[in-house]
Amino acid sequence: MMQESTRRELLLGSGVSAAALLLAVHAADATPESLQAAIRNVAGNAEIGKGKVKLDIPPLVENGNTVPISVTVESPMTATDYVKTIYVFNEKNPQPNVVAIHLGPHAGKADVSVRIRLADSQRVVAIAELNDGSFWSTTANVIVTVAACLEGNL
Amino acid sequence: MTARVLVNVPAKAQRGEIIQIKTLISHIMEPGFRASHDGKILPRDIITEMTCIYNEKEIFRIELSPAVASNPFITFHTRVNESGTFDFKWTGDNGFEATASAKIMVE
Numbered sequence A: 001m002m003q004e005s006t007r008r009e010l011l012l013g014s015g016v017s018a019a020a021l022l023l024a025v026h027a028a029d030a031t032p033e034s035l036q037a038a039i040r041n042v043a044g045n046a047e048i049g050k051g052k053v054k055l056d057i058p059p060l061v062e063n064g065n066t067v068p069i070s071v072t073v074e075s076p077m078t079a080t081d082y083v084k085t086i087y088v089f090n091e092k093n094p095q096p097n098v099v100a101i102h103l104g105p106h107a108g109k110a111d112v113s114v115r116i117r118l119a120d121s122q123r124v125v126a127i128a129e130l131n132d133g134s135f136w137s138t139t140a141n142v143i144v145t146v147a148a149c150l151e152g153n154l
Numbered sequence B: 001m002t003a004r005v006l007v008n009v010p011a012k013a014q015r016g017e018i019i020q021i022k023t024l025i026s027h028i029m030e031p032g033f034r035a036s037h038d039g040k041i042l043p044r045d046i047i048t049e050m051t052c053i054y055n056e057k058e059i060f061r062i063e064l065s066p067a068v069a070s071n072p073f074i075t076f077h078t079r080v081n082e083s084g085t086f087d088f089k090w091t092g093d094n095g096f097e098a099t100a101s102a103k104i105m106v107e
Helices: A002-026 A032-043
Strands: A048-050 A053-056 A060-063 A067-073 A083-090 A097-102 A110-116 A122-130 A135-146 B005-008 B017-025 B047-054 B057-064 B073-080 B084-092 B096-106
Touching (some): A067 A135
Parallel strands (some): A060 A135
Antiparallel strands (some): A083 A097, A122 A135, B047 B057, B047 B084, B084 B096
16 A cells, blocks of 8 residues: 555656656747747737637647648628738747738638647637727647657757 | 649639638748758748739738748638739748739629
C-alpha cells in the first residue's frame, strides 16, 4: 500500500516536471506578450469587445502544417455598417500575425476561410474592425499533435 | 517559375446575389524559420498579399504571413450587381507575381 502511493507520487512528480520542461521549450516562441503587442499595434488603445466574431477552427488538429480556419463576423454589410478589416493572431508561432483581411460593404457577408500553420497547441485570436471604429474579438483554443515548421530548430 | 493558379467563380448569378469565390495557388510559403539538411536557415519566401478587383474596384485584399500554409487556399464572398470580370493578383517575396481572371454573367 505504502509503495503504491509512492509510485503514484513519483508519477505525479514526473508529470509536473515534464510540463515544466514543455513550458521552458515554448518560452522561445511568440509569447502572450507579443500577441498582446500585435493586437495593440492594430487596435491602438481602443476597447476590444467580446462577440460578433466567430472563428471556426478544429479543436484538435493532427497536422499543424495545414489548419483550415474560417472567420465570420455578424454584420449587415451595408454602406453604413460593415466590417473593414479582420485580423487573425496566434500565440506560439514564431510571429504573432497570421492574416489581415480587408473587406468592404460590397463583400455581402464577412465570411473568409484560409489554411494556416500552427507551431503548437495554442490560442488563436480573431479581431474584427468595423467601419465605426469598434473592435470585436473571439478566441479559440487548438490542440496540435504534429507541429508546423519548427522541425529544424528543435 | 510560374505558379499554378485555380480560381472558382460561378459562371452565372442573380443580380444582388452574394457569391462565394475560391482561390488556390501553388507556392511553397517558406516561412524563414526552417533549416535545410545542412543546418542553414532557409530564407523566407512567401506570398505577402492577394487582391481581387471586380470591374476595376478592389473588393478583397488579404495580407499573408509565414503562418499561412503552403499553397494558399482562400475563400471569400462578394455581392454582384453587374456582369464583369474578377482580376486576381498575388504578390510576394523575391518579386513573385501571379494573376488570374474570371468572368461572371449577372442576370
